Amino acid sequence: MADAGETSLSQANYSFGRPWPELNEGLSYTDTFRCADAETTTTLIEFYSENYKSSAPLxxxxxxxxxxxxxxxxxVVTDPDMILREGSKLIYHRLAWQEPSAPHFLQVLYEDEDMVALNKPxxxxxxxxxxxxxxxVLAQLQWKEWKMPPSSRSKRKDVQLHPVPVHRLGRGTSGLLLCAKTKLAKVRLASYFAEGAINAGKKRDETEVGKERKISKFYRALVTGILKNDEDVVTQPIGLVHYPGVAEGLYVACSxxxxxxxxxCVLERLAQQNQSLVQVEIHSGRPHQIRIHLAYIGxxxxxxxxxxxGGQPKFDDLESSSTDVSFAYDGGYERxxxxxxxxCGYHLHAHWLVLYHPTTNKTLKITAPLPHILQTQQERCDQQVDA
Incomplete structure (x- = not known):
């Protein structure tokens, strides 16, 4: 991405966040029963146990x-053997539960009428x-009152009720998260990320690294071992394999x-700790890509x-810890x-990005402050001087 006309926007404006209620509101899942064979009967328990095996055992x-x-x-039906009729509306009401502990404050790094950039903990x-x-994050975005200037409110027909994330960060990953305030910004920002995934599949002589991309994302990570090369480009494909406890499967290095x-890129080699501090620029956004690629290269x-x-799960014995008679209070599988x-536990931070603004086309650079453990020695010294 060209540096000409780049605007640096790294200052934080404010933080927001509402404390979490003790219990959530539960969930409702709706189905309409369709009979594949008019001569066959289906019971309520057959419908749920066969169609939603990953949710709960029989x-x-x-x-x-x-x-x-x-x-x-x-x-309300309490008889598992009730015969279902064609077109019946079924609703499963999942009971409210206390979700695991999670931070609730979000720092705003940049905001305008089209988008907001957050520092996710x-x-x-x-x-x-x-x-x-x-x-x-989505819930906190929904709970906050977002104000638009009166002059903009009447002109911007595509303004959404609240900003929505246009990409994802893993739960244990901190740092920059882009959210769109308008439908137009959502479509364009999402297309920037999709474009990177498409280009990742081309041969390296077909697309120069960094050339004409609408968005460039840079992460900071702490890895085990000492990398020999100062720079390395990893192009290992990422795919799904069966993994107990993850219904859709686990993403791994997969040919x-x-x-x-x-x-x-190596930033610092920490010989005493047998660790390296690296910067990773991703040209595609596959789930857990950085974790998998760094593990893949050892x-x-x-x-x-x-x-x-190798970019594979650490454990060879992947049998589920649950049995058909072991399930949680609400009937679902035990963790x-x-x-x-x-x-969580790893150290990975979406540090900075450069992108073309979705409506003005101006080049923006937005930076999320680094956690102390991911700073180089020089950055720590500079921080002490500034303080």
């Missing part, structure tokens, strides 16, 4: 039905998933996966609970013993 679904958590056409999930349905590209993130050398992708 005894768990029986527990939910007898607990009055299923309605059929508006009526480690431990906070971006979008609802799994145990985290309320304690998310049959989707193209991905990361440029790794340098997993320090204290990463999941990914080991597996082995680590899952949302577990």
């Amino acid at each position: 005894p768990g679904w029986i527990h939910r039905i007898r607990n009055g958590q299923i309605t059929v056409d508006g009526q 480690s431990g906070l999930q971006v979008l609802p998933k799994g145990l985290f349905q309320q304690r998310t 049959s996966g989707k193209p991905a590209m990361s440029k790794v 340098h997993p993130l320090v204290d990463d609970p999941l990914y080991g050398i 597996p013993l082995q680590p899952v992708p949302g577990d």
Whole structure:
């Protein structure tokens, strides 16, 4: 991306965040029953246990039905063997629960009428998933009152009720998160990220690193071991494999996966600790890409609970810790013993990015302050002088 006309916007404006309620509001999942064969009957328990095996084992679904958590056409049904009729509306009411601890304050790094850039803390999930349905960045964006200038409110027909994230950061990853305030900004920013993923699949002589990209993202990471090369470009594809406790599967280094590209630059070699401080520029945004790519080249993130050398899970024994008679209070599977992708502990920070503004096309640089552990010795000295 060209540096000409670049505007640096690294100062923080303010922070916001509402403390989390003790319990969330629970969830409701709606289905309409369609009978594949008119001559075959389907019971309520057959429908749920066969269609939603990843949510609960058979005894768990029986527990939910007898607990009055299923309605059929508006009526609570507690008989698992009830025969379903074509077109019936089924609703499963998931009970409210206390979500795991998570930070709630968000720092605003940049804001205008089209977008807002946040500094996300480690431990906070971006979008609802799994145990985290309320304690998310999205919820805090929804709860905050966002004000638009009166002159803009009438002109901007595409203004949304609240900003929405246009990309994701892992729960344990901190740093820069872009959110769109308008539908136009959402579409254009999302296209910038998608463009990077497409270019990652091209041969390196077809697309020069950094050439004509609408957005460039730079991360800071602390990895195990001492990297030999000052720079390295990793192009290992990333794909899904079966993994207990993760319904959709686990992303790993996989030859049959989707193209991905990361440029790794060594900033500091910490020989005493047998660690290296690196900057990673990603040219695609595959899930857990940096964790997987650094592990793939033999340098997993320090204290990463999941990914080991080779970009694979650390544990060979991946049998689920749950059995058909072991389930949580609401009937769902118990949390597996082995680590899952949302577990924290590693040190990875979305440090800065450069992008073309979605409406003005001006070049912006936005920076998220570094955690102390990810600063170089020189940066720490400079910080002490400034203080």
